[in-house]
Amino acid sequence: MSYSLAYKDFGEAAILIEWPQSIDDKILLDIINFKEEIEKKLDIHHIELIPAYNSLTVINHNKDIKLQGLKEELKRIYTSVNKNIIGKQKLWEIPVCYDETFGIDLEHICEEKGMSKEELIQLHSEAIYTVYCIGFLPGFMYLGGLSKRLETPRRETPRLNILKGSVGIAENQTGVYPQDSPGGWNIIGNSPINLFDINKETPCFVKTGDKIQFRGISLPEYKLMQVEIEAGVFSIESKWIQ
Amino acid sequence: MIKILKPGFYTSVQDKGRYGYRHLGVPVSGAMDQISYRLANKIIGNDDEAAVLEFTMTGPMIEFESSTVIAITGAEMSPQLNGSPIENNRRYKIEKGSILSFGRLQKGFRGYLAVYGGIQTKKVLKSASYMKNITEAIRIEKNEQLPLVKCIDIEENTFFVKKIEDHISTQTLEVFKGPEYHQLSDRQLESLFSKEFTVAKENNRMAYQLEETIQPHPYSLLTSATLTGTVELTSSGKLIILMRDGQTTGGYPRILQLTEKAIATLAQKKTYDKINFKMKVIF
Numbered sequence: 001m002s003y004s005l006a007y008k009d010f011g012e013a014a015i016l017i018e019w020p021q022s023i024d025d026k027i028l029l030d031i032i033n034f035k036e037e038i039e040k041k042l043d044i045h046h047i048e049l050i051p052a053y054n055s056l057t058v059i060n061h062n063k064d065i066k067l068q069g070l071k072e073e074l075k076r077i078y079t080s081v082n083k084n085i086i087g088k089q090k091l092w093e094i095p096v097c098y099d100e101t102f103g104i105d106l107e108h109i110c111e112e113k114g115m116s117k118e119e120l121i122q123l124h125s126e127a128i129y130t131v132y133c134i135g136f137l138p139g140f141m142y143l144g145g146l147s148k149r150l151e152t153p154r155r156e157t158p159r160l161n162i163l164k165g166s167v168g169i170a171e172n173q174t175g176v177y178p179q180d181s182p183g184g185w186n187i188i189g190n191s192p193i194n195l196f197d198i199n200k201e202t203p204c205f206v207k208t209g210d211k212i213q214f215r216g217i218s219l220p221e222y223k224l225m226q227v228e229i230e231a232g233v234f235s236i237e238s239k240w241i242q
Numbered sequence: 243m244i245k246i247l248k249p250g251f252y253t254s255v256q257d258k259g260r261y262g263y264r265h266l267g268v269p270v271s272g273a274m275d276q277i278s279y280r281l282a283n284k285i286i287g288n289d290d291e292a293a294v295l296e297f298t299m300t301g302p303m304i305e306f307e308s309s310t311v312i313a314i315t316g317a318e319m320s321p322q323l324n325g326s327p328i329e330n331n332r333r334y335k336i337e338k339g340s341i342l343s344f345g346r347l348q349k350g351f352r353g354y355l356a357v358y359g360g361i362q363t364k365k366v367l368k369s370a371s372y373m374k375n376i377t378e379a380i381r382i383e384k385n386e387q388l389p390l391v392k393c394i395d396i397e398e399n400t401f402f403v404k405k406i407e408d409h410i411s412t413q414t415l416e417v418f419k420g421p422e423y424h425q426l427s428d429r430q431l432e433s434l435f436s437k438e439f440t441v442a443k444e445n446n447r448m449a450y451q452l453e454e455t456i457q458p459h460p461y462s463l464l465t466s467a468t469l470t471g472t473v474e475l476t477s478s479g480k481l482i483i484l485m486r487d488g489q490t491t492g493g494y495p496r497i498l499q500l501t502e503k504a505i506a507t508l509a510q511k512k513t514y515d516k517i518n519f520k521m522k523v524i525f
């Protein structure tokens with residue numbers, strides 16, 4: 001389907017394109033299709049495209065291009081986006097160790113919800129999550145698709161330091177801290193994966209619009225993976241899904 | 243090489259910024275006051291993306307271990323070369339062994355030191371700008387040595403830039419309407435454009451908060467992109483202006499967007515300084 005989009009000026013150099021205010025995979029797909037069409041048709045060296053939930057922000061670095069003209073160009077490009085492409089989506093499997101060494105809030109969440117640790121792990125790792133946005137920290141994914149049964153309020157007092165790789169839950173969101181950071185999420189595990197690596201040409205392998213699934217691993221597996229990642233011999237698995 | 247004898251309050255290597263990685267959550271970074279940054283490089287004929295030192299509130303003390311050419315711009319901090327006063331916005335030839343130091347802060351908040359050819363520290367994701375989680379260093383430390391390029395002869399002291407417009411002293415920030423401007427009530431608009439605001443203690447390279455609040459509101463939005471100079475309004479009525487190391491996305495209404503010049507002006511403000519907003523008139 002085709003959406004009626006709002007094109008707003010955002011300062012001197014950016015245009016904000018908005019879809020209806022709703023968390024919806026179909027909207028996200030339309031945003032990603034539009035983004036890819038822009039990348040094909042415009043000189044992307046002078047442009048930055050930032051997709052998120054229901055918006056696409058286009059930042060223009062070429063002072064010779066006027067925003068009004070760019071806006072008309074974008075509108076033309078949108079009409080040529082194929083609205084029927086479902087497209088293949090990349091599903092990344094992110095290993096997570098739910099051991100209490102890392103999952104410092106696991107026990108109290110289980111207690112509050114009256115569920116076993118196994119049940120929590122199953123609910124968290126069977127779901128397929130959608131990456132709606134990358135922001136907050138380099139490589140931090142805003143994920144949608146958390147089981148209603150796992151929704152937990154943010155901690156009243158944020159922690160001053162949450163370990164890199166920590167997997168957390170807050171409200172209806174789950175996510176992985178890509179770096180050490182202060183934060184208020186409830187921590188249930190840790191992933192050894194580098195979600196953001198400045199030494200790679202593409203520092204973050206995940207893109208907005210991709211899918212994520214977590215896979216539980218044991219503490220020994222975690223430690224082995226850490227060694228493999230350090231040695232540069234570990235490769236993260238992904239598959240295409242319809 | 244230049245050797246840092248004293249780092250000053252907060253000194254870092256900065257350039258034009260780290261563009262092209264915002265979709266991965268990487269802030270733009272770069273010199274907070276891009277007008278002074280560009281001017282410093284221009285005065286000594288550097289490439290317009292050359293890396294400089296940005297120093298905040300108090301300047302560093304630096305020993306030059308090789309001869310070079312420098313220019314200081316931005317905040318006025320009573321610079322001295324081997325103990326004799328020198329001026330901002332001017333080109334100086336530096337002999338090996340010279341010492342550059344700074345005195346009292348007279349005007350502004352952030353100063354810039356450009357050296358011939360730019361500071362040659364390592365680039366990460368195409369930029370030399372220091373940034374937590376991206377570059378190894380976050381700030382310049384005492385005794386640190388920074389590499390320079392070899393300086394060929396250039397004529398001395400001939401180039402002086404008389405600035406036509408002063409972006410440092412003004413307290414008025416020109417703004418455009420932000421994407422959520424239309425959510426503001428008449429009362430909020432009235433406060434926003436008639437009040438004088440005070441820079442709060444919470445001000446740094448990430449964001450400037452303002453002390454005075456305007457009326458609270460119930461709006462929130464789905465996480466969406468923010469820019470340097472975006473003015474966010476929290477539900478309690480607090481105003482937060484995102485700066486160059488600020489987050490790339492946010493969920494508060496983006497009510498105003500500072501012009502590039504206003505961003506440079508705000509970068510020169512410190513705690514308790516006053517500012518006011520003025521809608522940019524477009525002809």
